[in-house]
Each structure stands twice: as structure tokens, then as C-alpha cells.
Amino acid sequence: MTDTPQRTRPLRVLAAMSGGVDSAVAAARAAEAGHDVTGVHLALSANPQSFRTGARGCCTIEDSRDARRAADVIGIPFYVWDLADRFREDVVEDFVAEYEAGRTPNPCLRCNEKIKFAALLDKALALGFDAVCTGHYAKVIVREDGSRELHRASDMAKDQSYVLGVLDEKQLAHALFPLGDTVTTKEEIRAEAERRGLAVAKKPDSHDICFIADGDTQGFLAGRLGRAEGDIVDESGTRLGTHEGAYGFTIGQRKGLRIGTPAPDGKPRYVLDISPVTNTVTVGPAAALDVTALTAIRPRWCGTAPTAAGTYTAQLRAHGGETEVTAEPADGELRVTFTEPVRGVAPGQAIVLYDGTRVVGSATIASTTRATAAV
Numbered sequence: 001m002t003d004t005p006q007r008t009r010p011l012r013v014l015a016a017m018s019g020g021v022d023s024a025v026a027a028a029r030a031a032e033a034g035h036d037v038t039g040v041h042l043a044l045s046a047n048p049q050s051f052r053t054g055a056r057g058c059c060t061i062e063d064s065r066d067a068r069r070a071a072d073v074i075g076i077p078f079y080v081w082d083l084a085d086r087f088r089e090d091v092v093e094d095f096v097a098e099y100e101a102g103r104t105p106n107p108c109l110r111c112n113e114k115i116k117f118a119a120l121l122d123k124a125l126a127l128g129f130d131a132v133c134t135g136h137y138a139k140v141i142v143r144e145d146g147s148r149e150l151h152r153a154s155d156m157a158k159d160q161s162y163v164l165g166v167l168d169e170k171q172l173a174h175a176l177f178p179l180g181d182t183v184t185t186k187e188e189i190r191a192e193a194e195r196r197g198l199a200v201a202k203k204p205d206s207h208d209i210c211f212i213a214d215g216d217t218q219g220f221l222a223g224r225l226g227r228a229e230g231d232i233v234d235e236s237g238t239r240l241g242t243h244e245g246a247y248g249f250t251i252g253q254r255k256g257l258r259i260g261t262p263a264p265d266g267k268p269r270y271v272l273d274i275s276p277v278t279n280t281v282t283v284g285p286a287a288a289l290d291v292t293a294l295t296a297i298r299p300r301w302c303g304t305a306p307t308a309a310g311t312y313t314a315q316l317r318a319h320g321g322e323t324e325v326t327a328e329p330a331d332g333e334l335r336v337t338f339t340e341p342v343r344g345v346a347p348g349q350a351i352v353l354y355d356g357t358r359v360v361g362s363a364t365i366a367s368t369t370r371a372t373a374a375v
Helices: 021-032 061-074 084-100 107-126 186-195 217-225
Strands: 012-016 036-043 078-082 131-133 138-142 148-152 230-233 239-243 270-275 280-284 291-301 310-315 322-330 333-342 350-355 358-370
Touching: 012 021, 012 107, 021 036, 021 061, 021 131, 021 186, 036 061, 036 107, 061 078, 084 107, 084 217, 107 131, 322 350, 333 358
Parallel strands: 012 036, 012 131, 036 078, 230 280
Antiparallel strands: 138 148, 148 358, 230 239, 270 280, 291 333, 291 358, 310 322, 310 350, 322 333, 350 358
């Protein structure tokens, strides 16, 4: 295998610059490697002030200005592209619809799939660019036959391959991740930015959900879906309390249940099931969260799709660990069995399969099988 082919010849590269330190350093490295780089900031809100203010997000006017200043220092052209309508339809509305259906979506993963490596990449290719560059920590490796593989970053502490698991081989052929093979701490990336004269060197990382201004997901959903009082029940169906919208809960949630009656064993209770049809939330003991298998839909493969069952490791959350599984594609779905039970697996989440450091593919969890029935 060899590293990314972008290093073998100069390319026309469109660098997605969020206004943060990672994307700025990635753009600078791409330019330093001899590529013809153009910076672009994605305007993802029709009203940028409605998104997070300050230096925490990636959707504010301030971020656009930070990205422009970084591009000026690097010495590359810079543009702002308006993708607000696509972002609203493909990410925000999908996010709301998934919660309304009782599922737990990952908007960052959806943004990578639908915006950065679909809408943005399509436009870039149409304009004659060869690749899109981002500040993600992941690696694209090219095999001797020319096929591409997505791998974890060299530094596992910063690895972001999970949210890139939706990319197919065609998209990987036009992806450039200059930070992926950097075994450094975030402080060293900031030090590099400072050496390069980039003002974003000390800018805080973005976190939470960029389009929820105050970080209050439940309040955001209530504003979109309205408040709908329903029951919180235990596994036997006994009513323990009420809620203001089943969409405000996720499988495995412990805090914020507001149940006045303690469990008979005195131990904490967790959300086991969410029923949008009856607007009911079922809670119970931690052991009832143990999942032994799941079925996932809409599989996307980072290369050739497997045709038979295989043993892999799986990651279920952006910052979660790996667990050993057997996975088999069948009838357009992915059927997964865990070697050891896992907890807190929610429909709507993505499962990403790995073969060592290689990302095999991903799929959206549709249903789970528990060691103990939830209801």
C-alpha cells in the first residue's frame, strides 16, 4: 500500500474551512505540499446569528471571518458558498424527523455524507477541482490496484473515521485529510497554527450540535415539534411519571427522567424504549439495556461490499470504543451479532465496522435484540 495519491502530483484542491484550527492547518499543509488550494467556507444557516455564537461552532459569521483571515495568511483564494437550504433539508430536518420517530441521529455524520462529500464535492468536481480537503483526523490509503481505503488516524485519541464511515470509494478518491497521519497532540496542532501565523491557533474547538444555539436539544425539538405530554412507565407498564415529549429522550439515558418514585432495588433507571405512537417512554434497570444483536439499514461501504458474514470490530458512537462482532449483509441490510452484550444502543445511531484500522463501512441501526426484553 501507499499513502494518498494526492502526494504524487499537485492537485486542484478545495479546502473546506470551518473557521477552526484543524481545517486551517489542513489547508495550510495542502498548500505547502504543492497543491493548488482554494479555501471555501460553507454558509449553513440562512440566518447565521441563529446558530451558535462565539468561538464554539462552525456556522457563525465570526467563523466565516476567521476562515477568511486564515486563507489570507496561507495565501490562497477564498470563497463563501451558501449551502443553507441543503443543510436544512438534509441535516436539520432529518435530525428532527429522526427524533420524532423515536430514533437517535448523528447530525455530524449526516453532514459529512450529504453536505461535505456530496453537495460540496459534486460542486467542486463540476468546477474542475480534483479533491476536497478537510481537517478530519483519518487516512485514505491507496492499494497497488488503485483502490482506496479509509483508515483510522495515526493518533487514536483524535481519530474521526467514525463520522466518515458513510463515504464510498468514489468519494474517497476525491478526499484529502492532511491531518490523518499526524501523531501529535491537539496542543501541537495549535502550536503549528501559531507558527504559521494563523489567528485561530487558540480558538476553542467546536462541540455539541452546531445548529442548536444554546445546546438545549430538548428545547430545540420542542420548538419544532411542540410539547406533547405522555407517560413514563416501568417494564410492567406502571406509570411512574410524565414527560413533555418522547422525542426528548434517547435509549440508555439516565439523567433528566424526573421520576419521583425510586426503583424497588434503589438502583438508577434508564430509558429502555421510546414509543412515538403511544408517546410513552419505558424505563428500567441497566441490565435491561444489554444488546446481543442488531439489524441496520442503508449500508454504505468504503470500497467493495462484503458478500458473506465476517468478523469485525464495531464502533457505535463517535467517541466510543470498539467491540467485536460478526456482521453479515443480507437483503440490503446488515445483521450484526455482538461477541459480548453492549449497552445503550439506540435505533438511528450509526454502526461502523472496522477490519483492524480499515473502515469497512457503516449502516444505520434500525432495531436491536436484547438479552432481556425491554417491555
